[in-house]
Amino acid sequence: MIYTITLNPTIDYIVNVPNLTLGKSHHMQSELIRPGGKGLLVSRVLKELDTPSIALGFRGGFTGEFVRDYLDELQIINSFTEIAERTRINLVLKSDQDTEISDYGPSASEAEVKEFMEQFDGISPQDFVVLSGSKLPSMPADFYEQLIRLLAEEGVPFACDITKEELRNSLQYHPLVVKPNQKEVGDLFGKKFETWQEVVPYGKQLLEAGAQHAIVSLGGDGALLFTPREVIYAPPVPGKVGNPVGAGDSMVAGFVGTYLKMHDPVEAFRVAVACGTATAFSSDIATASEIQVQLPRVVLEQIE
Ligand SMILES: Nc1ncnc2c1ncn2[C@@H]1O[C@H](COP(=O)(O)OP(=O)(O)OP(=O)(O)O)[C@@H](O)[C@H]1O
Numbered sequence: 001m002i003y004t005i006t007l008n009p010t011i012d013y014i015v016n017v018p019n020l021t022l023g024k025s026h027h028m029q030s031e032l033i034r035p036g037g038k039g040l041l042v043s044r045v046l047k048e049l050d051t052p053s054i055a056l057g058f059r060g061g062f063t064g065e066f067v068r069d070y071l072d073e074l075q076i077i078n079s080f081t082e083i084a085e086r087t088r089i090n091l092v093l094k095s096d097q098d099t100e101i102s103d104y105g106p107s108a109s110e111a112e113v114k115e116f117m118e119q120f121d122g123i124s125p126q127d128f129v130v131l132s133g134s135k136l137p138s139m140p141a142d143f144y145e146q147l148i149r150l151l152a153e154e155g156v157p158f159a160c161d162i163t164k165e166e167l168r169n170s171l172q173y174h175p176l177v178v179k180p181n182q183k184e185v186g187d188l189f190g191k192k193f194e195t196w197q198e199v200v201p202y203g204k205q206l207l208e209a210g211a212q213h214a215i216v217s218l219g220g221d222g223a224l225l226f227t228p229r230e231v232i233y234a235p236p237v238p239g240k241v242g243n244p245v246g247a248g249d250s251m252v253a254g255f256v257g258t259y260l261k262m263h264d265p266v267e268a269f270r271v272a273v274a275c276g277t278a279t280a281f282s283s284d285i286a287t288a289s290e291i292q293v294q295l296p297r298v299v300l301e302q303i304e
């Protein structure tokens, strides 16, 4: 079974406000209220790819109930550990430029974290774990590493979409794939990239440090895949952008879901790009039919 972990889920409140001007009153043109958090969005896209998963993490308060009810309605198996504090709400203001205002999220007590950890007692090498997004502010800096070490000791394969030191520390445990975006690779190596070409040597370093594969998503510039044999560039598929929040999570779902069936990183990347593109062009998370529309439009160029 694939488990997705969203330690710090959200309710994403995504509002469209044309010509937003700070200090003025506006009416919104449209809104989307949906559970978010990276792992949970991975589970949604896996479902569209006909791949079951179980969504885990922490949830609390009325917002946490909304997360559970929404996932139940989508028939995504979920077993979030209930906490006393309230699940966060993240605001995305879509206008000429998109603006995100993220909450740090709630704290979890030691007993709540223990209850969460107990869910991994029977985990086996036949399972797969996707770890994505921020941790709860109450958690120690090495929480992800502790979790990943536990998985590695049990021989459980995993993928992660985490950042900075957490990403760096995960690499020694050989994740199947890591998926930073261009800025996150820059943050990791203390660089500011002007062009995607400058990212290539640093993508390779993710493999040298232990990752089996790396995808670097480049937003409107496309995506890069690094395997032990090749570097592949997927130029952006042309189209009208709707709501790109979750496009990166869609890539993770596309890669993991396909790789676990076909064991072919290039085909998995093709599906990953189709999923990311379909979500970027959609108003919410891509549906199966939206992904199918994008699949034949994906172009892959081997650059090394
Ligand atoms: N404007 C766009 N045009 C075409 N494709 C896009 C666009 N934006 C995103 N994509 C596709 O989606 C993929 C993932 O996007 P992006 O790099 O923005 O992910 P991200 O930063 O991880 O986003 P998030 O954290 O919201 O999931 C890109 O690699 C690309 O394939």
Ligand SMILES: O=P(O)(O)OC[C@@]1(O)O[C@H](CO)[C@@H](O)[C@@H]1O
Pocket: 008, 010, 012, 035, 036, 037, 038, 041, 090, 102, 132, 133, 134, 135, 245, 246, 247, 248, 249
């Ligand atoms: O604060 P984190 O956990 O890093 O990211 C949270 C978040 O931005 O990620 C998703 C998009 O990838 C959204 O649903 C959610 O608001």
